[in-house]
Amino acid sequence: MKKIVTGEQMKKLDQYTINSMKVPSSVLMERAGLAVSEAVTCKRFSADRILVVCGCGNNGGDGVCAARILHLKGYKVSVFVAGDPKKFSEGMREQVEIARNYRINFVKNPDYAEYTVIVDAVFGVGLSRPVTGRMRVILGQINESHVPVVAVDIPSGLNSDTGTVMGIAVQADVTVTMAYAKPGLFLRDGQTHSGHVMVADIGIYDTRLKNQDEDNFCFFRTDKEDLGSLFIRQENGNKGTFGKVLLIAGSKNMAGAALLSGEACMRAGAGMLKFYTTNEIRESILSNLPEAMLSVFDTKEPLSEQLEKDMEWADVIGIGPGISTEPYAGQILEYVLKNKGNKPCVIDADALNLLSLHMSLLKSAAPPCIVTPHIGEFSRLTGMSVSELCSDIPKAVREFVQEYGVVCVCKDARTLTILPNGCAYINTSGNSALATAGSGDVLTGIILGILAGSDNHADIRVIPLAVYLHGILGEAASFRRSKAGVIASDLIEELTIQNKKLENQ
Numbered sequence: 001m002k003k004i005v006t007g008e009q010m011k012k013l014d015q016y017t018i019n020s021m022k023v024p025s026s027v028l029m030e031r032a033g034l035a036v037s038e039a040v041t042c043k044r045f046s047a048d049r050i051l052v053v054c055g056c057g058n059n060g061g062d063g064v065c066a067a068r069i070l071h072l073k074g075y076k077v078s079v080f081v082a083g084d085p086k087k088f089s090e091g092m093r094e095q096v097e098i099a100r101n102y103r104i105n106f107v108k109n110p111d112y113a114e115y116t117v118i119v120d121a122v123f124g125v126g127l128s129r130p131v132t133g134r135m136r137v138i139l140g141q142i143n144e145s146h147v148p149v150v151a152v153d154i155p156s157g158l159n160s161d162t163g164t165v166m167g168i169a170v171q172a173d174v175t176v177t178m179a180y181a182k183p184g185l186f187l188r189d190g191q192t193h194s195g196h197v198m199v200a201d202i203g204i205y206d207t208r209l210k211n212q213d214e215d216n217f218c219f220f221r222t223d224k225e226d227l228g229s230l231f232i233r234q235e236n237g238n239k240g241t242f243g244k245v246l247l248i249a250g251s252k253n254m255a256g257a258a259l260l261s262g263e264a265c266m267r268a269g270a271g272m273l274k275f276y277t278t279n280e281i282r283e284s285i286l287s288n289l290p291e292a293m294l295s296v297f298d299t300k301e302p303l304s305e306q307l308e309k310d311m312e313w314a315d316v317i318g319i320g321p322g323i324s325t326e327p328y329a330g331q332i333l334e335y336v337l338k339n340k341g342n343k344p345c346v347i348d349a350d351a352l353n354l355l356s357l358h359m360s361l362l363k364s365a366a367p368p369c370i371v372t373p374h375i376g377e378f379s380r381l382t383g384m385s386v387s388e389l390c391s392d393i394p395k396a397v398r399e400f401v402q403e404y405g406v407v408c409v410c411k412d413a414r415t416l417t418i419l420p421n422g423c424a425y426i427n428t429s430g431n432s433a434l435a436t437a438g439s440g441d442v443l444t445g446i447i448l449g450i451l452a453g454s455d456n457h458a459d460i461r462v463i464p465l466a467v468y469l470h471g472i473l474g475e476a477a478s479f480r481r482s483k484a485g486v487i488a489s490d491l492i493e494e495l496t497i498q499n500k501k502l503e504n505q
């Protein structure tokens with residue numbers, strides 16, 4: 001896991017390093033400038049003519065410092081200071097003075113298209129409001145030049161915490177971010193504005209805290225190495241060891257969703273799977289997934305003694321894929337949430353839409369509950385509009401998790417999973433191949449299968465790992481078949497291939 005910090009957390013860490021650890025801020029800036037200079041000359045693009053565009057704060061200071069290092073190495077560099085010198089931060093003032101001593105070329109009104117690479121050092125984590133006026137024009141000109149851009153810390157104009165564009169934001173090819181990545185580099189517009197993200201070690205280390213910040217909220221990014229622990233299977237284990245999953249899924253015209261979830265669950269390692277589904281799709285389930293057990297019900301009598309027994313039997317419960325939003329499905333959901341005890345329950349798809357009409361059910365359900373909404377479903381669960389949600393996804397998900405005490409997997413191109421202990425995981429695996437019908441059903445199955453195989457069948461810390469693995473499947477399947485060509489069942493095929501690789505590691 002790699003730690004990610006918000007803009008506020010980063011500022012506190014800067015201050016801690018400078019004030020308590022007594023590392024001079026000029027040392028940090030020198031290392032930041034050096035990291036930027038290395039990114040500019042890393043041969044991704046031509047560094048023949050470099051323009052560094054600076055704001056008045058320390059982000060600008062990093063930029064001027066990088067310009068000086070590049071100049072002293074013999075590169076042709078110009079600096080454009082886009083802002084009022086009266087507003088310079090101390091760090092920026094110092095850097096400009098040093099740069100003048102070394103006779104760096106300062107320019108006014110540059111012709112951006114004349115350069116082969118632009119360093120964007122206008123705003124970093126100090127961006128405090130939407131970009132307007134002259135600064136907006138300048139950021140627009142950088143984008144319109146179509147010259148490759150290396151952004152310092154964060155593309156200027158991007159909100160470091162939410163990934164939303166504050167009026168306008170620079171479109172970077174590479175972002176050199178200082179000490180820790182910021183959530184905004186990945187979430188929402190951040191994904192398409194940050195380009196390749198490089199984290200630079202500039203001498204800021206969080207020795208102050210273990211894994212939690214003072215406000216009990218911290219972000220992480222899952223890594224491929226984290227998956228190693230997932231598929232260690234107890235060699236003398238039996239099918240009970242690897243967990244019994246009850247999957248309440250499917251309805252008359254929706255057998256596919258149940259099958260995709262069910263097969264993904266078994267292929268993710270669950271020892272046993274039982275469906276609870278409508279009698280109309282009995283044959284389809286039996287013929288397509290004979291390894292699964294089956295209880296069927298008549299939609300006129302959805303609650304049966306069988307359901308009670310099946311819930312008793314299961315270690316982990318999943319409800320939602322393809323169950324429909326008919327009233328009978330609502331009755332089952334209510335029964336499950338009231339009677340599941342402390343068994344983990346994954347709530348997805350139609351079950352989320354039913355739940356949105358009775359949120360008190362979720363509040364009174366015993367933990368652990370895991371909800372897996374995409375943004376549209378999350379909007380229905382919270383009653384917030386999609387645009388309101390997207391303006392600050394971490395805040396909305398965090399508040400939801402705090403209110404309901406659940407795990408929330410908020411699915412998006414960059415999925416955000418927050419656990420009740422406040423740990424938030426931004427998923428950076430996956431690509432647009434996953435934007436295909438049934439891909440969410442596969443994710444639900446993978447979560448169920450991996451949960452079933454976890455300690456006590458209930459270790460919710462595996463959930464961000466399951467999300468990461470699902471993303472890897474999208475990448476691997478698209479490598480084989482093209483992004484447009486992937487369908488959800490390809491992800492399941494890929495699951496076995498990827499699991500094999502992980503088992504062999």
Ligand SMILES: NC(=O)C1=CN([C@@H]2O[C@H](COP(=O)(O)OP(=O)(O)OC[C@H]3O[C@@H](n4cnc5c(N)ncnc54)[C@H](OP(=O)(O)O)[C@@H]3O)[C@@H](O)[C@H]2O)[C@@H](O)CC1
Nearest residue numbers: 025028032056057058059123124125126127128129130153
């Ligand atoms: N501390 C350190 O030693 C280290 C810091 N580091 C680096 O410093 C960066 C943070 O520096 P920072 O805090 O000075 O903020 P920064 O991002 O430069 O922006 C502030 C300036 O922008 C202005 N401004 C804001 N919004 C605006 C708007 N919409 N439109 C117009 N103006 C606006 C604001 O003006 P004001 O709001 O005062 O009017 C002020 O002038 C960080 O990202 C990293 O790169 C690293 O090198 C590590 C060591």
Ligand SMILES: Nc1ncnc2c1ncn2[C@@H]1O[C@H](COP(=O)(O)OP(=O)(O)O)[C@@H](O)[C@H]1O
Nearest residue numbers: 411412413430431432434435437438439440441
């Ligand atoms: N552009 C994308 N990049 C990465 N992952 C994506 C992208 N679009 C969708 N996904 C992922 O694909 C899955 C889609 O889930 P969902 O919308 O519930 O699909 P369905 O309901 O069709 O099964 C989610 O895990 C989501 O994170």
Ligand SMILES: [K+]
Nearest residue numbers: 123152154156
């Ligand atoms: K910047």
